[in-house]
Each structure stands twice: as C-alpha cells, then as structure tokens.
Amino acid sequence: QVTLKESGPALVKPTQTLTLTCTFSGFSLSTSSMRVSWIRQPPGKALEWLARIDWDDDKFYSTSLRTRLTISKDTSKNQVVLTMTNMDPVDTATYYCARTWYSGTDQYYFDDWGQGTLVTVSS
Amino acid sequence: SDEVTQPPSVSVSPGQTARITCSGDALPKKYAYWYQQKSGQAPVLVIYEDRRRPSGIPERFSGSSSGTMATLTISGAQVEDEADYYCYSTDSSGNHVFGTGTKVTVL
Numbered sequence: 001q002v003t004l005k006e007s008g009p010a011l012v013k014p015t016q017t018l019t020l021t022c023t024f025s026g027f028s029l030s031t032s033s034m035r036v037s038w039i040r041q042p043p044g045k046a047l048e049w050l051a052r053i054d055w056d057d058d059k060f061y062s063t064s065l066r067t068r069l070t071i072s073k074d075t076s077k078n079q080v081v082l083t084m085t086n087m088d089p090v091d092t093a094t095y096y097c098a099r100t101w102y103s104g105t106d107q108y109y110f111d112d113w114g115q116g117t118l119v120t121v122s123s
Numbered sequence: 124s125d126e127v128t129q130p131p132s133v134s135v136s137p138g139q140t141a142r143i144t145c146s147g148d149a150l151p152k153k154y155a156y157w158y159q160q161k162s163g164q165a166p167v168l169v170i171y172e173d174r175r176r177p178s179g180i181p182e183r184f185s186g187s188s189s190g191t192m193a194t195l196t197i198s199g200a201q202v203e204d205e206a207d208y209y210c211y212s213t214d215s216s217g218n219h220v221f222g223t224g225t226k227v228t229v230l
C-alpha cells in the first residue's frame with residue numbers, strides 16, 4: 001500500500017523560505033521509474049504542478065516558479081523535500097505531494113496523493 | 124503555458140449522464156487525465172491516458188478524446204459523484220497543466 005504525507009509549517013511570513021517534507025511508503029525512490037511531484041492548490045482555486053524529482057535525481061520545475069523552487073530527495077528516509085523562497089500571500093495554498101508515473105509521449109501523471117498540508121503566508 | 128479550459132459547473136439528476144469537457148490545443152497529441160476532488164480531500168485519479176480507468180474506479184466513469192477536446196462521462200451519476208473534476212495534460216511546451224475545474228452537482 002502506497003502512502004504519502006506532507007509536513008511543514010502551517011504559517012510562514014512574507015519573504016521567508018518554506019520547507020516542506022513528503023514522507024512516503026510503499027515504494028522507493030531508488031527504484032527505476034519512480035518519481036514524486038509537488039502540486040499546490042490555493043483555496044477555492046485550481047491545482048498547479050510545481051516540481052518533480054526522479055529516481056535518478058533528475059529534477060524538473062514549473063516554468064513560472066523555477067527560480068524559487070528546489071526539490072531534493074533522501075532515499076534512505078523515503079523523503080522528498082521542497083523549498084520555496086521569498087514566500088508571498090499569493091502562495092497560500094494546500095501543498096500536495098504525489099507519486100508520479102510516466103505515460104509515454106513525454107507525459108506524466110499522479111496516481112497516489114498525500115492528504116495535503118495547508119500553508120498560509122501572512123505577517 | 125497553454126490553457127486547458129473546462130466549464131465551471133455541470134448539473135445532473137441522479138441516474139442521468141454527466142459530461143464534462145476539457146479543451147486544449149495540445150490534446151490532439153497529448154493524453155488527458157481526469158481527477159475527482161471531493162470537498163476537503165485530495166484529488167483522486169479517475170481516468171488516465173484519455174480513457175483508461177484505474178482499478179477501483181467505478182465503470183460509470185469513462186473518458187474519450189477527439190481533436191482538441193477530451194470528455195469525462197459519468198453514466199448514471201450518483202450523489203457520491205458530486206465533486207470538483209479537473210482535467211490534466213501537457214501543453215505544447217511540455218508544461219504540466221491542470222484545467223480550470225468543473226463543479227459537478229448531482230441533484
């Protein structure tokens with residue numbers, strides 16, 4: 001059974017750096033073809049893909065947020081960490097991590113998701 | 124990135140068929156995926172690669188795609204199908220794009 005769980009601060013101040021951890025079980029990021037993505041959802045709004053890390057440590061970022069995001073993994077702990085710098089109130093959202101599969105034709109999708117963690121950016 | 128657009132809302136009576144559309148310029152060459160999100164919960168994959176259904180998803184959920192439009196069909200909608208539904212695909216630049224979301228009301 002695959003499970004993922006996000007953890008991190010519920011409240012951050014503007015300009016601070018957010019660090020979120022995704023702790024998962026049921027698969028290993030050292031196994032070929034395994035991948036994990038981060039996705040967020042502002043209250044009442046649509047989902048937005050943020051970043052992905054692959055088993056071979058390849059990393060991919062949203063074009064619009066690339067300069068603010070860093071994704072990394074700790075295979076021994078079954079964890080993926082996302083940092084986002086210079087937080088702003090518009091970054092208030094529920095942040096999800098999700099196991100990611102390759103579909104072919106250069107496409108990926110997310111099958112198992114964590115429960116999400118709400119991050120509020122406010123002074 | 125290219126947009127993937129959906130109607131804001133769809134209403135259906137219990138037992139009737141709901142169709143949710145998703146429009147995107149890259150869809151002729153890219154798969155569409157569909158996620159169901161109930162209030163306060165994480166999204167759940169209900170259709171992948173245009174028309175494939177993950178295990179555990181009821182058969183009343185089906186998907187199709189033609190040209191620049193993909194469609195999620197709920198045949199015989201149930202009250203428990205009331206949720207937001209998001210289309211997801213890849214745009215022509217390779218960006219991962221979620222649709223604007225459709226609120227399905229079953230009443």
